[in-house]
Amino acid sequence: MEKANLTQLFSSFDDHWSPKIVAELNGQHVKIAKILGEFVWHHHESEDELFLVHRGRLRIEFRDRTVELKEGDMLVVPRGVEHRPVADEEVELLLFEPAGTLNTGNVSNERTVREPGRFSPTATTGTGS
Amino acid sequence: MEKANLTQLFSSFDDHWSPKIVAELNGQHVKIAKILGEFVWHHHESEDELFLVHRGRLRIEFRDRTVELKEGDMLVVPRGVEHRPVADEEVELLLFEPAGTLNTGNVSNERTVREPGRFSPTATTGTGS
Numbered sequence: 001m002e003k004a005n006l007t008q009l010f011s012s013f014d015d016h017w018s019p020k021i022v023a024e025l026n027g028q029h030v031k032i033a034k035i036l037g038e039f040v041w042h043h044h045e046s047e048d049e050l051f052l053v054h055r056g057r058l059r060i061e062f063r064d065r066t067v068e069l070k071e072g073d074m075l076v077v078p079r080g081v082e083h084r085p086v087a088d089e090e091v092e093l094l095l096f097e098p099a100g101t102l103n104t105g106n107v108s109n110e111r112t113v114r115e116p117g118r119f120s121p122t123a124t125t126g127t128g129s
Numbered sequence: 130m131e132k133a134n135l136t137q138l139f140s141s142f143d144d145h146w147s148p149k150i151v152a153e154l155n156g157q158h159v160k161i162a163k164i165l166g167e168f169v170w171h172h173h174e175s176e177d178e179l180f181l182v183h184r185g186r187l188r189i190e191f192r193d194r195t196v197e198l199k200e201g202d203m204l205v206v207p208r209g210v211e212h213r214p215v216a217d218e219e220v221e222l223l224l225f226e227p228a229g230t231l232n233t234g235n236v237s238n239e240r241t242v243r244e245p246g247r248f249s250p251t252a253t254t255g256t257g258s
Binding site: 001003004005008022024025026030047050052067069070072073074075077078080096097098121 | 130131132133134135136152153154155157159176177178179181192196198199201202203204205206207209226227257
């Protein structure tokens with residue numbers, strides 16, 4: 001039961017489209033990711049997904065509209081709804097979704113991350129208490 | 130499926146210790162609350178609870194130690210662990226927990242909120258899209 005700081009966590013990695021698990025609770029994962037560019041169109045068969053922007057501006061494209069998210073904005077994408085995140089600049093993103101949710105949902109390709117990284121809390125907080 | 134902005138949501142109410150539901154997904158709630166002062170000692174029988182500080186400094190007291198959280202810090206309090214949040218100054222707090230989680234856990238008193246407020250997304254975002 002260790003605290004973690006979002007700014008510190010985001011400063012500890014540089015890779016894009018590679019979600020990291022930062023907390024696990026009630027069968028859910030809190031993940032963080034840096035993203036830049038266009039992702040793949042996909043949906044999640046049985047998982048709702050919450051996006052919360054920590055830094056930057058993010059577009060979430062749907063087949064019939066686009067939602068623009070800036071820092072502090074959040075959006076729930078319900079299960080089954082096809083979407084594509086697009087970041088014209090680097091975005092720091094927090095995700096809240098069931099454990100085991102695949103980043104590419106129903107699509108499997110080179111961007112699919114089957115084993116997300118996981119932060120060790122003692123490593124990230126830098127304290128032993 | 131409407132976006133909401135944390136800063137706007139927090140600016141829309143003033144009451145303390147009265148969590149508001151701002152998102153629901155996968156049987157979980159995202160809630161926000163403003164808190165000031167000491168809460169009651171309690172635990173949640175079967176719910177883990179994530180605290181994420183949006184603004185201010187929060188102490189979470191446990192029977193054997195205290196964890197201090199500042200803006201951007203998060204902490205998961207596992208089910209069954211007795212704790213007491215204390216805010217010497219006003220804190221804006223984000224919570225992730227299962228739908229139906231009572232704020233006072235195993236304790237029922239005048240601070241128990243059985244029906245948390247719920248933000249209507251269209252009302253909070255001020256846009257129709």
